[in-house]
Amino acid sequence: MQSFAPFSSLDLKSLTRLTPNPTRLLLQCASVSHDASNPTAAQLPAQASRRYEWQSACAILASKVVSQQQDTEKSDAVNGHPSLDLVPVKSNSAPALPKPLTIADLSPAPMHGSQLRVAYQGVPGAYSEAAAGKAYPKCEAIPCDQFEVAFQAVELWVADRAVLPVENSLGGSIHRNYDLLLRHRLHIVGEVQLPVHHCLLALPGVRREHLRRVISHPQALSQCEHTLTQMGLTVAREAVDDTAGAAEYIAANALRDTAAIASARAAELYGLKVMADGIQDDSSNVTRFVMLAREPIIPRTDRPFKTSIVFAHEKQGTSVLFKVLSAFAFRDISLTKIESRPHRGCPIRIVGDADTGATAKHFEYLYYIDFEASMAEARAQNALSEVQEFTSFLRVLGSYPMDMTPWAPSSPQD
Numbered sequence: 001m002q003s004f005a006p007f008s009s010l011d012l013k014s015l016t017r018l019t020p021n022p023t024r025l026l027l028q029c030a031s032v033s034h035d036a037s038n039p040t041a042a043q044l045p046a047q048a049s050r051r052y053e054w055q056s057a058c059a060i061l062a063s064k065v066v067s068q069q070q071d072t073e074k075s076d077a078v079n080g081h082p083s084l085d086l087v088p089v090k091s092n093s094a095p096a097l098p099k100p101l102t103i104a105d106l107s108p109a110p111m112h113g114s115q116l117r118v119a120y121q122g123v124p125g126a127y128s129e130a131a132a133g134k135a136y137p138k139c140e141a142i143p144c145d146q147f148e149v150a151f152q153a154v155e156l157w158v159a160d161r162a163v164l165p166v167e168n169s170l171g172g173s174i175h176r177n178y179d180l181l182l183r184h185r186l187h188i189v190g191e192v193q194l195p196v197h198h199c200l201l202a203l204p205g206v207r208r209e210h211l212r213r214v215i216s217h218p219q220a221l222s223q224c225e226h227t228l229t230q231m232g233l234t235v236a237r238e239a240v241d242d243t244a245g246a247a248e249y250i251a252a253n254a255l256r257d258t259a260a261i262a263s264a265r266a267a268e269l270y271g272l273k274v275m276a277d278g279i280q281d282d283s284s285n286v287t288r289f290v291m292l293a294r295e296p297i298i299p300r301t302d303r304p305f306k307t308s309i310v311f312a313h314e315k316q317g318t319s320v321l322f323k324v325l326s327a328f329a330f331r332d333i334s335l336t337k338i339e340s341r342p343h344r345g346c347p348i349r350i351v352g353d354a355d356t357g358a359t360a361k362h363f364e365y366l367y368y369i370d371f372e373a374s375m376a377e378a379r380a381q382n383a384l385s386e387v388q389e390f391t392s393f394l395r396v397l398g399s400y401p402m403d404m405t406p407w408a409p410s411s412p413q414d
């Protein structure tokens with residue numbers, strides 16, 4: 001994996017001037033929830049007529065899955081493996097003919113082995129960089145100074161994917177990224193669970209009694225809170241943008257009274273010493289990252305999939321939530337997440353039918369749900385069409401393969 005200095009929003013502005021396709025960039029740039037003139041197809045309306053459209057979209061997706069499965073079955077009959085080698089082998093004498101597009105060309109499924117450009121928030125040595133490497137092992141990792149910049153990097157075609165933390169086993173949800181998922185139009189195309197193994201880093205020669213403060217990403221500070229206190233380090237804690245950025249800051253400013261919470265790789269990269277290893281309060285400290293792309297992937301049924309949605313309803317009360325949950329419960333679909341986010345003061349555009357047009361609606365709360373089923377499954381499609389009936393706003397954030405890596409306590413190598 002390669003690493004570079006972080007991208008900022010300024011870099012992205014200058015890059016847009018170089019783009020060969022400015023119209024496309026402008027379209028990709030459009031923000032969802034604030035832009036009253038730009039309807040979004042990803043927002044699903046409540047009206048029954050639109051429900052029909054959504055069901056047809058599901059049917060198209062499902063039929064693509066079936067044809068893809070049939071292709072796989074055909075090739076399986078020949079050699080026992082799904083084959084992508086249906087293109088005739090080029091002979092030396094024959095002219096180079098254009099290669100027919102395959103389903104892989106149309107789907108932004110992970111292209112392991114190629115130089116995929118993956119945006120992450122932070123500087124080299126950040127856990128997000130490690131997550132990018134786990135998701136796409138040979139990728140070119142592109143550091144960005146903010147989460148928002150990572151979203152924009154993909155929207156502006158500077159990067160192919162973004163990898164962003166959404167949840168930690170100790171600290172809970174990373175709300176900023178849920179809010180950004182709604183505001184941008186990217187699709188979740190995968191997830192990775194990364195065991196997070198924190199170290200206390202300082203300049204060589206610095207001892208514990210010299211320390212006056214500990215700096216790190218707020219999530220990392222909270223994940224090590226008790227251990228630091230147990231170590232007698234009751235000094236000031238200060239939040240910075242990312243863990244590796246904290247290490248870089250100490251090195252760049254030769255700070256002998258400050259320690260950083262970051263990875264062992266950050267210590268190596270910035271010439272710091274590991275004062276304490278494995279200082280997370282829980283050895284099973286895991287952060288879940290999602291991979292984002294401009295296009296959704298085609299959901300499949302041949303491996304476990306997860307689907308993430310967000311919905312809202314104008315009338316508050318328990319009954320809507322109860323009905324939504326029952327749509328999943330009656331179909332035996334397990335939920336792995338349910339999260340409510342206050343959403344006052346920021347209207348969401350609801351795309352109506354030809355008569356009603358688009359309207360901006362205010363919702364007090366948004367609900368995020370992850371469930372264990374693929375959008376290619378009839379039970380998931382039926383559950384969602386029911387959810388759509390009960391709610392005023394529904395958007396599918398993505399249907400993607402689950403990270404099935406068996407859990408293991410975090411170790412220094414992670």
Ligand SMILES: O=C(O)C(=O)C[C@]1(C(=O)O)C=C[C@@H](O)C=C1
Nearest residue numbers: 126127128165217219242243287
């Ligand atoms: O600061 C980093 O290194 C990050 O990648 C960010 C982040 C986060 O946002 O939660 C990622 C994983 C850890 O949980 C701590 C920090």
